[in-house]
Amino acid sequence: AQTVTQSQPEMSVQEAETVTLSCTYDTSESDYYLFWYKQPPSRQMILVIRQEAYKQQNATENRFSVNFQKAAKSFSLKISDSQLGDAAMYFCAYLMNYGGSQGNLIFGKGTKLSVKP
């Protein structure tokens, strides 16, 4: 069965600095999708970034970028120029890419990010 592991329950970063959140996953599949979601204290889960496993190029979205290492099954999120609004729970998630997946997103336990002014 697929699993997603986030080994950092909590992280802290100074405003304007850079922080990297770790995620590893376990799968025997070769084709899948990976996501980072952000859940602020208001609770709305927001998509941060998405990566297709067949793409070698790392996805980027403004200040957010990923380091996708397929062989190592690693998918870390880098947040540059951290802002106070980045404080939230961050969840890494995995989704298989075949018809039988039926949208079953597998989530990690999350990393709570604090941003210090």
Next chain:
Amino acid sequence: ETGVTQTPRHLVMGMTNKKSLKCEQHLGHNAMYWYKQSAKKPLELMFVYSLEERVENNSVPSRFSPECPNSSHLFLHLHTLQPEDSALYLCASSQDIAGISTDTQYFGPGTRLTVL
């Protein structure tokens, strides 16, 4: 309203009560999901509907009963719940093409459920 909305945002119920959670998506998607988020546990998928048909029931107890009357609305009917069912219940939707649910899921704000 835009995106995915959920009502109520908070719900307190006794174990003998019957209540329903409502989810509505305004994104034109045709797949909808219920997730359970408990403290210190990963999000757990409960149900998946695609084109108003249930395609996944992730071993959820029968005291949770989903209903999807159309592609924009999803309900979760609750009856005789247990205190351990207290959690945040999240609804999500995605564009499901040809039965392959690999598109990004967009989440609602959730309903915080407390069972006394």
